[in-house]
Amino acid sequence: MRRDKAALLYQGKTQLDRAFDLASGHIDQVFVSVRASQKNEPTRSDKPLIVDLVGLGEAEGPIVGIRSAMAAYPDAAWLVMACDLPFLSDAALERLLKERDPSVLATAFRSAHDGLPEPLCAIWEPAAAAALSDYQSAGGHCPRKFLRRYPASLIEPYDRRALDNVNTPEEYTVAQTEIESHVGVNPMQLKIQYFALMREQAGRSDETLETSAATPADLFAELTARYGFTLSREQLKVAVNAEFSDWSRRLIPGDAVVFIPPVAGG
Amino acid sequence: MMRFRFTESAIDADAARRELLDRGAGGYVSFEGWVRDYNEGREVTRLEYEAFQPLGLKEGNRILAEAVQRFPIKHAACIHRLGSLDLSGMAVWVGVSSAHRGEAFDACRFIIDEVKHRVPIWKKEHYRSGDSGWVNCERCAAEPDHIYGHGHDHVHGLTASRDRGPGVHEPPEPLVLPGSE
DSSP, X not given: OOSOGGGOEETTEEHHHHHHHHHHTTSSOOOEEEOGXXXXXXXXXXXXXXXXXXXXXXXXXXXXXXXXXHHHSTTOOEEEEOSOOTTOOXXXXXXXHHTOOTTSSEEEEEOTTTOOEEEEEEEEOTTHHHHXXXXXXXXXXXXXXXXXXXXXXXXXXXXXXXXXXXXXXXXXXXXXXXXXXXXSSSOEEEEEEOOHHHHHHHTSSXXXXXXXXXXXXXXXXXXXXXXXXXXXXXXXXXXXXXXXXXXXXXXXXXXXXXXXXXXXXX | OEEXXXXXXXXXXXXXXXXXXXXXXXXXXXXEEEOOSEETTEEEEEEEEEEOHHHHHHHHHHHHHHHHHHSXXXXXXXXXXXXXXXXXXXXXXXXXXXXXXXXXXXXXXXXXXXXXXXXXXXXXXXXXXXXXXXXXXXXXXXXXXXXXXSSOOOSTTOOSTTOOSSXXXXXXXXXXXXXXX
């Protein structure tokens, strides 16, 4: 796609602004990584910037951005997020932050598509700086290969689409339509029914909820934050409109959602 | 004939059995699950069952359809009780009629095993000590890494020999441990 992916608009907001706001809800300070030539672009110029350091390689890609950030704040761990992930959600970031393992060089999602690490939605620890330097000196430049070779903690994908990126005009149109029709514009109403342990923990057997959760996975994260469910998502199944469903299905207004704790008939 | 249903009142196994009669059937096998007075070393005084009925009916009937497809049987039915049950109360009934006995036994076993693992039904145990707990939920919530699903049977005549781990929540494939790839 011959366009700046950070400048693509969703609901009238650039993807960079969406990513920036999303990250701001979870971490102390957010910066935008830029090449020197991008410093004055209107999409980026109003944000705190980390400019690629000269001498770390020309046109080497995101590895230079990560190393420049680490050089600027050597004690900080970095949540590194690509600017072309329109489906990335609060729930996915919460999960990444919760599962962070500071004893390795990075914590990353495993791709739902090929099982490989996703370096551009990952937490990079300060200790990774030296290893990245060695790796690049030895001719490496791919953060994904780096994460396969060096100690990293890989966590299972949050949902199949959370890390889908947008690379073609067709993908952009699809993403735009989905996001504009389902997410955020008007929080939608969903009907939720609770059973067994979850009914007791929620203190109710059903409710109608205003939410901007896009998927059952997002909804479960939202409700767990509210009710403190003790069962994890991995222990549950989910049904939408009285049929078993995928956790990443796109919810639409009026959907009836039921989380299914471990069953015990007979 | 095949039908899965829930009932809030006592299961009438005799009436249910009559629905399976067929002139081509040479035999009938049934299974009754009863409330037992202990589980996991604790004294149980009663059980409470609840179900997500719209999906439970669909999944239960899918299991019966699978049984009819897999085994050459005439009819199959299953009734699951909901609400509060005292000791020895009948929690579930499965009946199968067929031309010959072998497939009736096999289909009956298949149905009760699948129902226990797939149908959204939950039971709460009330203990002699006064407290209570949701079977398969509480212990696992406390120990999320624990592989559960074994030893939870409340019914006489069922063994855990077909244990598939956490039932509905675990695919039948072998577990792949992290780092084993």
